[in-house]
Amino acid sequence: MIEELLPATxxxxxxxxxxxxxxxYPQEKALVADSTDERRREFATVRGNARTAxxxxxxxxxxxxxxxxxxxxxxxxxxxSMTHCSGYRAAAVARATDLAAISVDxxxxxxxxxSGMRALVTIPEERLWxxxxxxxxxxxxxxxLVFSAKESVYKAWYPITGQWLDFDEVMITVDPETGTFHxxxxxxxxxxxxxxxxxxxxxxxxxxxxxxTAIALPRAxxxxxxxxxxxxxxx
Numbered sequence: 287m288i289e290e291l292l293p294a295t296x297x298x299x300x301x302x303x304x305x306x307x308x309x310x311y312p313q314e315k316a317l318v319a320d321s322t323d324e325r326r327r328e329f330a331t332v333r334g335n336a337r338t339a340x341x342x343x344x345x346x347x348x349x350x351x352x353x354x355x356x357x358x359x360x361x362x363x364x365x366x367s368m369t370h371c372s373g374y375r376a377a378a379v380a381r382a383t384d385l386a387a388i389s390v391d392x393x394x395x396x397x398x399x400x401s402g403m404r405a406l407v408t409i410p411e412e413r414l415w416x417x418x419x420x421x422x423x424x425x426x427x428x429x430x431l432v433f434s435a436k437e438s439v440y441k442a443w444y445p446i447t448g449q450w451l452d453f454d455e456v457m458i459t460v461d462p463e464t465g466t467f468h469x470x471x472x473x474x475x476x477x478x479x480x481x482x483x484x485x486x487x488x489x490x491x492x493x494x495x496x497x498x499t500a501i502a503l504p505r506a507x508x509x510x511x512x513x514x515x516x517x518x519x520x521x
Contacts, residue, residue, distance in 0.1 A: 288376050288390060291489040291500035295384040297342035299335040300376035302494070308334035311349040328375065332368045336377035340364070343379060357444055367391075367441050374496055386478050387503040389441030393434045395497045397427040407433045407453050415459065423462055426492045431467075431499070432458045438499040439469045439486050446483075447476045465490055467499065479506045 288298045308330035310318075318326045336358070337347045345361055350368075353359045360366045366379035367389040378390045398404045408416065408429060416428045435458045443451045451473070460467045467488050475483035488501040 287491060287493060287496075288378060288498060288500065291390070291491060291498065292378055292388070293385075293502050293504070295504075296378050296380040296388055296502055297339045298376065298378040298390070299338035299342075300374065301331055301335060302374055304328060304331040304375070305334050313349045313351055317352070328370050332370045332375040332377060335375055336366065336368055336379065339366070339377045339379045343381060345379075354448070355444065355450075357441075365445065367438075369498075371496070376498075378500065380502070384505065385502050386505055387442040387446055387501065389438045389501045390498065391434045391437040391441065391500075392496055392498045393430050393437075395427055395492055395495050396430060398429045398433065404429050407436065409454050409457060411457055412459075419460070419462060426462070427497070428460065431460065431490060431492070431497050434497050434499040435460070435467050435469060435488060435490065438488055438501045442486055442501045442503055443476075446478065460490070469501075478503065481506075 288300045292298055304327040310330050310333065314333060318329045333350050336350050345364065348361060351359045358366060358368055360379065363382050364379055365382050365385055365388050366377065368377045369390045369392045371392045371394055374392050376390055376392060378388050380388050398407065412432055416432065419428045436453055436456055439456050440451050455471065455473045457470045457472060458467055467490055469486040469488065471484055486501050486503065488499055490497065490499045
């Protein structure tokens, strides 16, 4: 599924569950030595996906260790992202000469039941259209989609800036027909290839009980069109 959300310059791999044959390097094993079996399987599977995606770019396997704030440490010249939720693991990578950033996030297609969490994740402008879309398309839990989109924004933002980005510092709008979203930055954005970035554009889909979002920021991006994406299926 995830390939539908990404440009041809990216490589991705996904699994619906854990891969028992996924092997961890000693440095990776040490990171989850005290974790539960479930966490170790999840950790190993998503890194197996990442190495599969890297191999599609001709990159040999190597440990993928977390850096600052847990962001994955990719091989030199590579940008990438990993995601996991119940029943799903995925990774996407690209050469840094093709994309300035790439990010993916997966969440269960379920509502955010905690009202406090919903208020934390969304801003008033978003809650207006969330209510309208919930009536039109009850098959998609739009508040959870906003959460996923903001996670994808952060995963694209952080490797570029090295800075935190709060939920209330981004405003998401979603097109339910084209499977795309727009993320307007409410704080000053970074300069990418000489241009100030004011927004990210992304794609999304809802399928198999999942919500998946992705951002691929091409080189020499224009701030008015921070990403160029294929249309995404959203059913």
